[in-house]
Amino acid sequence: YSDPHFIGNRRVITHLMEWKYDDIGNECERFLGPYGYGGVQVSPVNEHAIMDGRPWYERYQPVSYVIQTRSGNEQQFRHMVQRCNRAGVRVYVDVVLNHMTGGQQGLGTAGNYFNGHEQQYPGVPFGPEHFNGPESCPTENLEIIDWDNPVQSRNCRLFGLRDLKQSCEYVRRKQIEFLNKLIDFGVAGFRCDASTHMWPEDLQNIFSRLNNLNEEFFPSNSRPFIYHEIIYYGGGGINPNEYISLGRIIEFRFWKEITNVFRGHNQLKWLRNFGTEWGLIDSSDAFIMIDSHDLRVGHNGELGFNINCFEPQLLKAATAFMLAWNYGIPRILSSYRWKQIVKDGKDLNEWVGPPTDLFGNIISIKINPDESWNNQYWMCEHRWKQIYNLVRFKSIVDDEPIINWWDNGDNQIAFSRGNRGFIAFNLQKTRLNNDDNGNADYDKNQLDLRKRLQTGLPAGTYCDIISGDRDGNKCTGKSIIVDQNGWANIYIGHNELDVFFATHLEAKL
Template sequence: MSARSSSLAAIAVFAAIGLPLGGIAALQHSDTAPGQAGPGRTDVMANLFEWNWASVASECTDVLGPAGYAGVQVSQPADSLRRTELGNGSDTVLHPWWEIYQPVSYELTSRMGSEAQFRAMVKTCRKAGVKVYVDAVVNHMTGQGSVSYGGTKYSHFAYAGLYDASDFHQKGTDCPSSTGGIEDFNNLQQVRKCELVGLADLRTDKPKVRNELAAYLNRLIGYGVSGFRVDAAKHVGQDDLIALQKKLNRTLDGDKPYVALEVFGGGPGTLSPEAFTGAGAVLGLDADIQLKNAFKSYPADATGSLATLRDFGAGLPASGRTLTFVQNHDTERNGDSLNYKDGATNLLAQQFLLAYGYGTPQVYSSFAWEATDASPPSSADGIITDTDCASPAWVCVHAEKAVTGLVSFHNHVGRAPVTHWWDNGGNLIAFSRGKAGWVALNNDKVPHTETFGTGLAAGTYCDVTRGSVTQGRCSGPTVTVDARGQARVTVAAKGAVAFTKADRV
């Protein structure tokens, strides 16, 4: 997020160019992906960005649990900046989405609800079989304002009972830049010890600061939280992240907290995403760029080439150390990725990610926006209102049948390898996941009919992109696989067909 006066105008700009405003990582990382053991691999996470706690709780019970989601990422829950006037980053939106990325204290009073509502949400989600992962801001405090949503008064370097000026990096003594901000994002000292767009930068190497952060995160763990997305992790640095993780407790399930670190690509050596994988998982911020280029590319109306995805993951951090997604709140706004406005193309990309198996997949849902700093649907005082997926104000990608069908597919095929790859050199592809499942995806604007080798046994299978099996009957279209494991299938324009061996009818 951005800082005081003129510096804050940069917030939306930095979000737009891909500088960290939020992230997920493993403070105390687990060597396994999040989720419980299931028929195959149940690790799919939904990211319900800036949903209030009551709405998240309801969604866990009504949608996420029944659909097979293993986890849900929720927004930064700590008390944060509440803007009282325009300017400093937005001249048109009083309560932009990025307010929550400027924490004032570690009390759980936020735009999303109270501490009691947060605790109830975590309990409800866990009861539904959905683990909760929290977006954690540990690099900085605020860059503007003087009052929080909880009513706490503060100044840039003074947070009563928590931090004072000695707990922050200062221009001249710590930060070598002329402004006190990061001027060169390839300069290691500036990246770690200068202010990110004017946000008061914590001395995360200081024992007092580490103890305060650990106490906050351990309180969340005690409430049932299973892990964290670590915002701006690149600016914390590997040593401080590892030191902090050592202070964290195990979760209620007895595991180390799963953590994914926000580290944007493009930095050299020590600043690269790969260099952070020893401190936890990293966000798939280069993977979502590859997906955009394959599904949409850059000339006007271009569709890229899905055939290029045969080697998806090549040149990226290891699959077991990556939290992957088609978009998140930064990349949907800065142009690095597809977003909900891409409609059927966006859904198709979500289906591919779930089917292919690279990384721990996350499906992003949030609110509709035009301006990049738009507020989620809120009351006049900035409190986020209940989510209504039937309203155009909200975008519930995670609940689309095209997506939930592939969540089921992903869970059933587990870690089976990609086999029987087929493509037409353009935008029609198909592949099996061992002998566990088969999928075809068509990114063209016209349907295609082909005969494919599926790798599955002869029989009739339910297409889970449009139906499901109940009491041996399919509620949608079916596909017949012959004795040779082949099937003649028509794949709709901007559509997919998928089934697993469990979908045989």
């Protein structure tokens, strides 16, 4: 379950959070396909609770497995999957199998009644006998209290969400039916929500009974790609290793360590051996990110550890490192705008859902002839040039090793990917500012990266794909001249907006 089934040398997934299926279909054809994205993750597709104010997290409260949400209905979903596959872009669905809603009642997005208090979900149907209760969950209020305790963590309630008993054959069967329906429509796999809270053997049972992927789009005998949300930062508790045979693990230590470095709390030079030597799981088991639908609003609700779209320079730089490094399968969050209200390090508006019109319909993405879009609503991080140019970089350098590492002993680094791509970062400023509390008494020139470095590249003139692009036989931004032996003068000034420089074989004049 660890092969994403990318087409050709595509390597990167984007999550078009809360987008509508018709819009995603359009985006696959006009952007994701042409710009080399490998796949798109869509927000949960099945019926969920309608909550006051329509927060984004209502999609994580399932009511049935009917495919109908504000993103569209089953037909629209199906049509989107076909269009994306034909554009060379795979589709992965975020699936919530651990639980149904919290303790409320009402209607779901497909019109089905539900009652969380009584654990009645007639749209499936599920009843009280399909949920974990006092016989399987040892805590008094049925809530998870000790998160490191495997029984509590799997059989008790996560934030009050009614916890499905996946040891029950009927529950499994309903979930398998749902997943197989998606597979038959042509999806390539799933993001598995809250995997830590489900028993590996139950998941094994469910996954082993899934259909092979649809042969209209995939080679025969292809298994679905599955990546698991397992929040693990080392230490005791539930270890991701328990899930490795069940797909890839979203490696939370990746974003944590990288964010820490890019925020100036650790020197860039240490990244030299970043990966398994830092205790991370094997690259071939890993799925990685910098930002996500959850992290956007803080790490456990606390801002300052995460990097989101409100710090675009930082987000671009950290994302660039993710895309240039040779580790795991990267996902880029493409989010929407909301009005952040930060108080005591928390975002009071963390609940705000996607942009809607007066009737509560999600607003469409509109692309203008000059490729700009209605960015008062949608951030479209996947359309930021520094990001999509590195998506291309990743395709071009493929699995080439990291060589020609250079650092200045502090916060300037550079490396090449075999002889196909080269990247350099200059975060010296961040570091010095931190060290001396802004009372700088240093030579500004020391903050510039100005150095003759080994790029690994064949001789020629190369365009920087960050400050500009290659446009026919000229560069619209910076350029470097690589000599016969691979050396070139690299310059990243301390006052440049983007703190990195990158180029590759296709950016050669």
